Amino acid sequence: MTTTPxxxxxxxxxxxxxxxILALYITLVAFGNITxxxxxxxxxxxxxxxxxxxxxxxLKWRAVTSTALEDTAYVLIIVWESVAALLLIWGTSxxxxxxxxxxRRWSTYGLLMLMLLFGGxxxxxxxxxxAMWQSEAWNGLxxxxxxxxxxxxxxxxxxxxxxxxxxxxxxx
Numbered sequence: 001m002t003t004t005p006x007x008x009x010x011x012x013x014x015x016x017x018x019x020x021i022l023a024l025y026i027t028l029v030a031f032g033n034i035t036x037x038x039x040x041x042x043x044x045x046x047x048x049x050x051x052x053x054x055x056x057x058x059l060k061w062r063a064v065t066s067t068a069l070e071d072t073a074y075v076l077i078i079v080w081e082s083v084a085a086l087l088l089i090w091g092t093s094x095x096x097x098x099x100x101x102x103x104r105r106w107s108t109y110g111l112l113m114l115m116l117l118f119g120g121x122x123x124x125x126x127x128x129x130x131a132m133w134q135s136e137a138w139n140g141l142x143x144x145x146x147x148x149x150x151x152x153x154x155x156x157x158x159x160x161x162x163x164x165x166x167x168x169x170x171x172x
């Protein structure tokens with residue numbers, strides 16, 4: 001379904017700006033992870049191996065110590081970030097062109113991908129399953145929570161219904 005461009009609204013502007021900021025952010029994250037592969041590779045390896053968490057044998061069985069599995073997880077994260085970036089860039093361009101229905105759909109896909117990565121991946125799995133919260137050096141929960149919440153706000157704004165123009169006796 002194609003929509004015809006309409007006059008810009010505050011809601012479209014807000015949705016487009018929020019989507020665009022997150023598109024820029026995740027694009028820079030993915031670009032950084034690709035061009036400086038080793039820095040966050042170390043981060044992922046430390047979180048998955050649980051080598052900087054409390055020395056609790058009740059939790060250590062969860063650790064992933066295979067570098068091949070750790071690196072596979074990291075590459076999958078980068079792929080996920082890259083796809084989310086592309087979706088959000090596309091959504092932002094659609095918001096800018098006034099194609100609200102398509103913009104909302106594509107932005108929603110990208111924003112949900114961010115929420116799954118940062119909420120499900122980093123907060124739930126990294127933070128709780130791999131006890132990242134116990135690490136002083138490799139704890140990314142604050143950053144993950146920030147992006148999860150900003151993505152949630154952007155998603156809510158993206159889902160707000162557009163105000164319909166008043167017609168007939170409603171117009172004054």
